[in-house]
Amino acid sequence: MQKLKIVCVVGARPNFVKMAPIMSELRSRPNIAPVLIHTGQHYSPEMSDSFFQDLDIPAPDLSLKVLGSTHTQQIADIMRQTEPALASVDADMAVVVGDVNSTLAAALTAVKMGLPLAHVEAGLRSFDRTMPEEINRIVTDTLSDYLFTSEPSGARNLLREGVPEHKIFFVGNVMIDTLLKSRTKAAASNVLQQLGLEPRNYAVATLHRPSNVDEPAGLRNLVQVLEKIGERLKVVFPLHPRTRSRIEAQGLTCANVIFVPPLGYLDFLRLMDEGRLVLTDSGGIQEETTILGVPCLTLRENTERPITIEQGTNRLVGVQPENIIRAAFEALDRGLRSAEPPPLWDGHASARIADAIEASADALAAARAARGAPPATPRR
Numbered sequence: 001m002q003k004l005k006i007v008c009v010v011g012a013r014p015n016f017v018k019m020a021p022i023m024s025e026l027r028s029r030p031n032i033a034p035v036l037i038h039t040g041q042h043y044s045p046e047m048s049d050s051f052f053q054d055l056d057i058p059a060p061d062l063s064l065k066v067l068g069s070t071h072t073q074q075i076a077d078i079m080r081q082t083e084p085a086l087a088s089v090d091a092d093m094a095v096v097v098g099d100v101n102s103t104l105a106a107a108l109t110a111v112k113m114g115l116p117l118a119h120v121e122a123g124l125r126s127f128d129r130t131m132p133e134e135i136n137r138i139v140t141d142t143l144s145d146y147l148f149t150s151e152p153s154g155a156r157n158l159l160r161e162g163v164p165e166h167k168i169f170f171v172g173n174v175m176i177d178t179l180l181k182s183r184t185k186a187a188a189s190n191v192l193q194q195l196g197l198e199p200r201n202y203a204v205a206t207l208h209r210p211s212n213v214d215e216p217a218g219l220r221n222l223v224q225v226l227e228k229i230g231e232r233l234k235v236v237f238p239l240h241p242r243t244r245s246r247i248e249a250q251g252l253t254c255a256n257v258i259f260v261p262p263l264g265y266l267d268f269l270r271l272m273d274e275g276r277l278v279l280t281d282s283g284g285i286q287e288e289t290t291i292l293g294v295p296c297l298t299l300r301e302n303t304e305r306p307i308t309i310e311q312g313t314n315r316l317v318g319v320q321p322e323n324i325i326r327a328a329f330e331a332l333d334r335g336l337r338s339a340e341p342p343p344l345w346d347g348h349a350s351a352r353i354a355d356a357i358e359a360s361a362d363a364l365a366a367a368r369a370a371r372g373a374p375p376a377t378p379r380r
């Protein structure tokens, strides 16, 4: 029997963490031949290469170098470059993860080429359409044939939007597959010694959402909040390139905050695992702290990951300085919380995805027959 050719597309940092266990699982299945395409949305050694090394992701089969200074240009360029890449692979299905621009662009390209599409981490909704990721999630889900959800809200949202139930597969959280697999390895990281930190005696901050870092006054307020919290315990702040450039442009400095470059996956996992408190606007970190049992304050007005609040250690605190400081001091006084892991955050989400793909072999073969051979010449 011919192997199922599954093309997996990644582009930005959170994609690498989610695709690592999926690639590993697909490669272990004798009936599946996975192919990895990297769009190049994130390209620097700290934002990309270090994740491939830390997570043992095979080098991409195809690496693109996308350009574009606005989101629209970036998405358009990813589509322009992904089309010939997908055509050269002649796959049975495309798999995309998460909500970044590469996810949306690859999804739209695959569907335009008639390829069945799977979306991992489907159905998450912040109900805030000013977030670029919310638009990416909605459009990608609309286009997908296989919607793999990570928490119960995913299916609820999709069903409400009219997605047929048979397309929805509750598989659990692939990011947690990676975390559980990497925790022991991360324990060997010496990042705490390098930064002069004692376990449980520091906070970790990350900020990169346009809504938090692009507006100068808002960013200045948040940095002052970190400075205030830093009077009580050290705050480590790995700087995303977007955030670094905004902080440098304003000439912001802090005595109590340790600014460091973006960290590799294992170092960052170790840093969170031994931390006393995390302050973030990231999506994935809300999930990771839930499993690590570390209190997480999310500096946003909404979250697309409600299970981390219902069942985890996450708390939405918005961006008003006094609210963040009060919540941070309360969390520090209260200490660590143990949380029950959400359903199916058990390290086996990628195995369930691979099972579902294998079980769809007949449907994928029928889709290939209906598609016919890929066009020999580009359409004009």
Ligand code: UD1
Binding pocket: 012, 013, 014, 041, 042, 043, 044, 045, 047, 048, 099, 100, 101, 102, 132, 133, 208, 240, 241, 242
């Ligand atoms: C992207 C994702 C966001 C995700 C984040 C994780 C979208 C809409 N956003 O945001 O959901 O949480 O990644 O990091 O896709 N840059 C570098 N080096 C790199 C990559 C980027 O210097 O390796 C610079 C770019 O030149 C750009 C800025 O960082 O100026 C932002 O990069 P971009 O990919 O547009 O979006 P992110 O803010 O990283």
